[in-house]
Amino acid sequence: MKQNIYDNDIFYQAYLDLRLNSTGLNDVLEIPAFRSLLPENLTGMRILDLGCGFGQACSRYASQGAAKVIGVDISKKMISRAKQIYRHENIEYVCLPIEDIGFPREEFDLVLSSLAFHYIADLKNVLERILYCLKNNGFLIFSQEHPVATAKQIPDGWCKNENGEKMHWILDDYNDEGIRKQNWLIKDVIKYHRTMSTIMNTLIGCGFKIVKVLEPTPIKEAEIINKDLKNERRRPPFLMIKAQKGQSSTHSCRRERV
């Protein structure tokens, strides 16, 4: 199922407000950690950004010297905004579900995806398509909601006392993988819960080598300003993985261009 919540008017506006007007978890936690996994020098690289949203990251990669950046997003609204705001001669934006990508063989040095994989029903399908268009020894770097954050389908994962204080994180249903409906900006956003081991083994099974795993916590400067961020240390909100395509990976996961 290819979900396009970002073209829902209410969701889209709420999402823009969140990303543009606040210093949310993305800015103090997800983005710094994600950047720490990128190669130091992007000069001349060919990069694919899956779930590029309104193109902020694509623009950064292009300004850092990437030879080509392709941003893919299912949302017409997002792609339209990206084309307006983050134009660059080396960036191409494509409105397409991640599940349908079909780029030429060994086209990219890097495939990146920030907080999109928990919306994907068939991870193996997407990983095979990524492998196909990734160069040998190229890297896939992605972040997603952490399995302990997606496991239990509830409006709020924190168990709170009568004063609203966060007592502990509620973990349940961990090994029952599948759809989770969550209220996030709008009602019934569909996410897919997969365990840590399923994510790892799917990567390895496709032919990726796990290079680094992060369960990032907020940067210290932000924790000093916003004490509430300390709660993000109490359970991991995000999972990030850097994986490398091995030279033997192409055989098992070769795939015709779609």
Place this chain on the structure above:
Amino acid sequence: MKQNIYDNDIFYQAYLDLRLNSTGLNDVLEIPAFRSLLPENLTGMRILDLGCGFGQACSRYASQGAAKVIGVDISKKMISRAKQIYRHENIEYVCLPIEDIGFPREEFDLVLSSLAFHYIADLKNVLERILYCLKNNGFLIFSQEHPVATAKQIPDGWCKNENGEKMHWILDDYNDEGIRKQNWLIKDVIKYHRTMSTIMNTLIGCGFKIVKVLEPTPIKEAEIINKDLKNERRRPPFLMIKAQKGQSSTHSCRRERV
């Protein structure tokens, strides 16, 4: 800190009662999952079992054709019992803390460890010693308590309602790694909490390749007999990793025999 709870008389007797007289989680969950990671044919293999306890697994490996099995345990009582009950011409039992192993270079095809690593303070030290005595392309297979099970230091990890029913698993303090004191058979057993990412990155940093990750659930036959085992699906009790020594690993982690 090398903890030797197994030579505590009360602990030792309680542990034997648990392992010999019940069908606990080990039998229906940890042991079957662990065996699924072993090579199908152990014939002629040289195997090191770290935290071998009273030698049950060593005996199995020997009876399956292993050329040499060395069982290491810190507990004199356990080693003494192993030597009595699970004697075999191909098994050698050594009473030694895991942290102090110093076997010859590239001595073993397999290094195995069942539910012992959460007692180890310095994982990197142990992994380097394992790498040294493991052959190139040899495997380390280990299980330990899952990070979501060791994270919060409390007598019982389940949040229960007034009727004693398990409502959900309590997760907290995940990113604060270090000592956890738990009451298990005796008071104040010391375990070391490490995050999933720390465990993975320590393995990778030493030169291991992650081959498979398991967060096992009970075997179905056992779940039918004991309905309460379904709770073990609600949060992962154990983490198991199969990792391979790459040919380039020896350089960074070479270590003199201790």
